[in-house]
Amino acid sequence: MKTKFIKECDTCWGRGSVLISSAYEHPSHSESDICEDCKGEGTYLDKELINEYIDDVDYMIEGMINRIRITSDAVKDCNRGMLDQLEQKYRNTLHIQARALARLEMYCANLKSYVK
Numbered sequence: 001m002k003t004k005f006i007k008e009c010d011t012c013w014g015r016g017s018v019l020i021s022s023a024y025e026h027p028s029h030s031e032s033d034i035c036e037d038c039k040g041e042g043t044y045l046d047k048e049l050i051n052e053y054i055d056d057v058d059y060m061i062e063g064m065i066n067r068i069r070i071t072s073d074a075v076k077d078c079n080r081g082m083l084d085q086l087e088q089k090y091r092n093t094l095h096i097q098a099r100a101l102a103r104l105e106m107y108c109a110n111l112k113s114y115v116k
Helices: 047-080 085-115
Strands: 007-009 017-023 030-036 043-045
Touching: 047 085
Parallel strands: none
Antiparallel strands: 007 043, 017 030
């Protein structure tokens, strides 16, 4: 999952080093230094993209919480109306939604760990 957020450094073009002085006649005498932007790795994590994903997942979590509230209210209404079979159906849906919410929260926590 982390690989979709890794970008190639624009300063060194993924090499990890930048050319300080160039000897056109003898390229072996050229001097290079470690790239400051990527710290010599050639790649970096795109934190803006990660933050966009975090915002999207937070929005999905809010939507799932609203769905759980609606389904919970439906379970209560079915219980009051003696609709046992329909109540069981809504209870199963509620369990599925709770698992989906847990997965979304785990995904959001993983994304937030990349930004630190």
